[in-house]
Amino acid sequence: MPLRQKLIEATFEVFDLIGGMEVRPGPMPPEGEVLSFSFSVTGMVGLVGSRKGMLAVHASEGLAMALTGNFLGLEVKEVNEDVKDAIAELTNILAGCAKSALVGAGEELRLSLPSTLSGKEYSLSPSPGAERLLVPFNTQAGWLLVELQMERATP
């Protein structure tokens, strides 16, 4: 199964089993190297080993707060440490899915611990020479974008 499809199924599984909300494929972001975000939360997990890479989950603040509320069973009204922790854990789960797929294809990889960033406006550029896979989603509470960057395999 292609990696894109595995990430789609893993995202559906998280939202179904513990997220408590429906998620569906969303529109691709505008073409361009730099991804720009407004009022968003981003989680990142590094992949290191035979190739270097990174899996990121970008979410609108609305979705990040709603998802955290469903995870914890409480109402969340601001992007606080709980929200960052929830997005970090979502990123961790999807990075585990990516790692399993890539290890199955012969790579040797380890996952770093997740980190997060959030704010009114920020932009992220891809690592030079990295292959980038973008998988967008939509929910009633807002949008989600899963991004996988991997160093190109040496021939």
Added chain:
Amino acid sequence: MSRTILIIDDSSTMRKIVSRSLRQAGIEAETLLEAGNGIEALEALAANKVDLILSDINMPEMDGLEFLRRKAADPAMAKIPVVMITTEAGTELVVEAKKLGAAGSIKKPFSPEQIEEIVSPLL
């Protein structure tokens, strides 16, 4: 019956999700302890009588594999069953955890039914 369950995960969100899933699976614990890494878990085990441990693998300070090694080396806690709850099901880390004595593993995300299937026989 009075039971004490220890949940080890560096994510406070995941500790709460595991705790809720245990309740939804009908697994009641008299006392639910939480630890953010292996070091905190060893401290909790030294201070409490624990019946079951649910542990993440990838954690700061002391990961789940090192925790299993230290626990196995202490006769007072060696026999407490540990179930790994991890994003890395099926990888070499889970194989290593089983070699170090883990009684089972559950892949994140999980349903209460999956928790019940693995955890109930150990209590």
